[in-house]
Amino acid sequence: MRFLLLMLTLAFTITFAEAQSSKPFLGITSNKVHPKKAKKLGFDQAYGSYITKVSEGTAAEAAGLKPFDYVTQIGDFPIDEETNLAHALNNYKAGEITTVSFIRNGQAQTRNIALGSVSNRTHDSRPDEEDPFLGVHESHNRLAGVDGVPVNISSNTTADYIGMEDGDIITQIDDYPVIDWHDMTAAIDNRMPGENIAVTVWRDGEEMTMEGRIKSEEHDAPIDRMIDMEYMEVTYADMEEEEMEVVEEILEEDISEMPELIVEDLKLFPNPNIGQFNLTFEVPGQGDVFIMVYSSQGELIINENLPNFSGRFNQSYDLGVNPAGTYYLMVRQGNNVMSKKIIVARS
Known part of the structure; x- marks a missing residue:
């Protein structure tokens, strides 16, 4: 029985790794542009992806994409109200060559792009x-x-x-x-x-x-x-549909289609605080757990990897140097994910 469980675990791990390696990765941080902002920026097409950052060594950099390019289409799939960037990318596999259409300085351009793999993604950080x-x-x-x-x-x-x-x-x-x-x-x-x-x-x-x-x-x-940062309130809530789309833009993955990870007794405390707070929760299942918190601009604020984890997690973090606003928490185990928004308010 133990041997059978070991073989099933190994098979699942290999299958998950293969699935990750085939997922396409562009290598940008971007925001969906709604009609009001699109009009102000002079874009005829709303709901495209406005690039805020291009990561080094990625497919996007190789294709010559730059911050503030406005991506409107991946291959044959326009980015619109129904199809965001992550959905468009999911029509392809890592390694495939397709095209990316975008607007730069008012001029429409299309370039060939060889899509990267999610499994090779790295998180940009700097001191x-x-x-x-x-x-x-x-x-x-x-x-x-x-x-x-x-x-x-x-x-x-x-x-x-x-x-x-x-x-x-x-x-x-x-x-x-x-x-x-x-x-x-x-x-x-x-x-x-x-x-x-x-x-x-x-x-x-x-x-x-x-x-x-x-x-x-x-x-x-x-x-x-x-002095402005002296006291903070840190709370969490479920994401709205538009916020989920922001997260999918950041991760370039269709998070809404993933099975929900069962996470129990999620808490953020103490409140109020002076920038330092504790994140605690319990994961009943066992496996590698990844904890990520992103800013609304796509910056990775917290990144934890817990190998073969099960049980209660309790860790102290410092958001005192970060501005007030909305952040996005994701806890991932295998192909299951829990996503919440964290609201940081200053008093």
């Missing part, structure tokens, strides 16, 4: 000293008729040094239009500390552009920003 930091936080003081992100400025930061002021509305960073917070953070994240950054803002009825070298968060974190 704090390589993480660019502008030094702004959203002010919510929007101005009718002006698209962009209204901000307040933290002292002794890049934004402060280049002459930005509280109440400025960021409308463009370098050559990239800024409609919302996603656009702004994507434009910043594609810079390296020490590189020049040009920030265009709306102030007192006119646009103006300020330039300077962007610093890292490690060398730029001001005292007033640390």
